[in-house]
Structure formats: structure tokens, C-alpha cells
Amino acid sequence: MKQILGFLLLTLPCFCFAEAEQHYSDLFEAGNVHYKNGNYDSATSIYQQIQGAGYESAPLLFNLGNSYFKQGAFPEAILNYERALKRDPSNPDIQFNLSMANNQIVDKIEPLPGFFMSNWWKAIxxxxxxxxWALLCIAFSAMVALSIFLFKTSQEPSSKQSYFFGGILGIFLFVFCVIAANSQYTERYRNEHAIVFDSSVTLRSEPAENSSELFVLHDGTKVQVLRTEAxxxxxxxxxxxKGWILGSSLVKI
Incomplete structure (x- = not known):
């Protein structure tokens, strides 16, 4: 009896979680139906309900961004496209819709030209x-382990040489994938960005209202947060x- 009770206690949370997953999956589909029918406000409310419950994904954020875009709420659209892009950085649909939303805002800021190698590495x-990237790291580490095993057990000199170079190649590819994964992790989680939500805000030379005015930004513009003070x-x-801006004017990505 105790074993049965223990099994029920262990499996009950799993069943509840599965039911919750199905519930929010159904809600997501309902939101998509509202979106297709042009009921963008209703679709937005449903997507926000799912987001508020903690079920956040690139497709959800992308669709939420689309709903805001259709309503002309471009800062909100940009915010959600950027959040979706953090989760799926190579998705061309998110990239395209984000560029479309950026074309609708006031500030048209030309980025500094990057070095060729820097741009190439970002693309990679x-x-x-x-x-x-994590799966590739596991695969290449397994390749190294297999090469070492075959190298030690093989009796043929030519085969041992092949396994040796196979192991070297596996190590190189493993290190490459680790560095690539770390670069993406740093870009996604350590480099903090935000979207301006005030219709117009003046950036200042110091963190004080009476400091010198530098330039003005408008809603929808993306900024990188370098540091904070109060x-x-x-x-x-x-x-x-660069300049200082009140945190209340921003929403973090």
C-alpha cells in the first residue's frame, strides 16, 4: 500500500504538469485563431496570459510581437521580437519582422561597422x-573518447594513425563548439539590452536631472545597458x- 501511495505521490505532479502543458498549448492555439481572424487584442491577451504563467517560448513571443505589430504598438512588438530572437537567434522570420518593426519607429540609428572577423564569428x-551547440559538444567528446579507445585497441599502425588524427580533429571541433556556445551565452545573458518605452527621452552626461543634455531617443529604440547607478x-x-537614462524609461529584453 505504501509503495502504491508513493507511486501516486511521485506521478501526480507529472500528470498535473502534463495537464497544464496541454491547457496552455490549447490556449496558444486559441490565440492563434483570434490572430488569424483579426482579433489582435484578444490574441494579445491570451498570449500574455500564457506568458504570465511562465510558459515562454520563441513562438509565443514571436506571435505576441506580431499581435502588437498589427495594433501599431511598435515598441512592444520590438521588445517581444528581441526576446524571441534571444531564444532562437537564427530564425529568419523573427529577424525579418524585427527589421520591419524597426522601420516603423522614429530613431533610425546606423550601427558602427564591425570588423569582418567579428561579423563572421557572430554569424557562426x-x-x-x-x-x-551543447549536443555538438557531446557528440565530438564522444568522438574523441571513441578515437582514444580504438587507438589503444587497434593493432594496425595505419589504423592507429587514423584514430589519432580523428581524435585530434574531435578535440578541435569540441573546443570550437564550446567557444561558440560560450559566445552565444554571453551575448544572450551577460550583455544586457533594453527597449526605450517613453515617447521621447533625453540622455544626459551624468546620472542627474540637472546634468548636460546629450541626445534624444524615442520609443522602440534598443540600447545596451553598460552599468547602473541608483x-x-x-x-x-x-x-x-552613450549617456545616462532613467531606468523607468526602459523595459529590459
């Missing part, structure tokens, strides 16, 4: 998500300009 490590954020924009 963004080509897969973190989970895929309620002020020191931020940089794509063209390299």
Missing part, C-alpha cells in the same frame, strides 16, 4: 541555438553614442 555562433542606467546605442 548564431547559426545554432545553445541546445544544439535609478539611472548608463547605456550605449548602436552608433556608439
Amino acid at each position: 555562433h548564431r547559426s545554432f541555438d545553445l541546445d544544439y 535609478s539611472w542606467f548608463y547605456v550605449a546605442i548602436a552608433d556608439g553614442n
Whole structure:
């Protein structure tokens, strides 16, 4: 009897979790139906309900961004596209819709030209998500282990040489994948970005209202948060300009 009770206690949370997953999956489909029928406000409410319950994914954020875009709420659309892109950085649909939303806002900021190698490396490590890079790391570590095993057990000199170079190649690919995964992790989680939500805000030279005015940003513009001081954020924009802005003017990605 105790064993049966223990089994029920262990499996009950799993069943509840599965039911919750199905519930929010059904809600997501209901939101999609509202979106297809042009009921963008209803679709937005449903997507927000799912998001508020903690079931956040790239497709959900993408659809939420689309709903906001259709309603002309471009800062909200950009925020959700950016959040979706963090989870699926190589998705061309998210990239395209984000560029469309950025075309609708006031600030058209030209980014600083990057070095060729820097741009190339970004394209490489963004080509897969973190989970895929992790799988590649596991695969190449297994390749190294197998090469070592075959090298030690093989009696043929030519075969041992092949296994040796196979192991070297596996080590190189493993290290490459680790570095790529770390680059994407750093870009996604350690580099903090935010979206301006005030219709117009002045950036200042110091974290104080009476400091010198530098330039003005408008809602929908993306900034990188470099550091904070009390309620002020020191931020940089794509063209390299920097200044202090009140944190209440921003929503973090």
C-alpha cells in the first residue's frame, strides 16, 4: 500500500504538469485563431496570459510581437521580437519582422561597422541555438573518447594513425563548439539590452536631472545597458553614442 501511495505521490505532479502543458498549448492555439481572424487584442491577451504563467517560448513571443505589430504598438512588438530572437537567434522570420518593426519607429540609428572577423564569428555562433551547440559538444567528446579507445585497441599502425588524427580533429571541433556556445551565452545573458518605452527621452552626461543634455531617443529604440547607478542606467546605442537614462524609461529584453 505504501509503495502504491508513493507511486501516486511521485506521478501526480507529472500528470498535473502534463495537464497544464496541454491547457496552455490549447490556449496558444486559441490565440492563434483570434490572430488569424483579426482579433489582435484578444490574441494579445491570451498570449500574455500564457506568458504570465511562465510558459515562454520563441513562438509565443514571436506571435505576441506580431499581435502588437498589427495594433501599431511598435515598441512592444520590438521588445517581444528581441526576446524571441534571444531564444532562437537564427530564425529568419523573427529577424525579418524585427527589421520591419524597426522601420516603423522614429530613431533610425546606423550601427558602427564591425570588423569582418567579428561579423563572421557572430554569424557562426548564431547559426545554432545553445541546445544544439551543447549536443555538438557531446557528440565530438564522444568522438574523441571513441578515437582514444580504438587507438589503444587497434593493432594496425595505419589504423592507429587514423584514430589519432580523428581524435585530434574531435578535440578541435569540441573546443570550437564550446567557444561558440560560450559566445552565444554571453551575448544572450551577460550583455544586457533594453527597449526605450517613453515617447521621447533625453540622455544626459551624468546620472542627474540637472546634468548636460546629450541626445534624444524615442520609443522602440534598443540600447545596451553598460552599468547602473541608483535609478539611472548608463547605456550605449548602436552608433556608439552613450549617456545616462532613467531606468523607468526602459523595459529590459
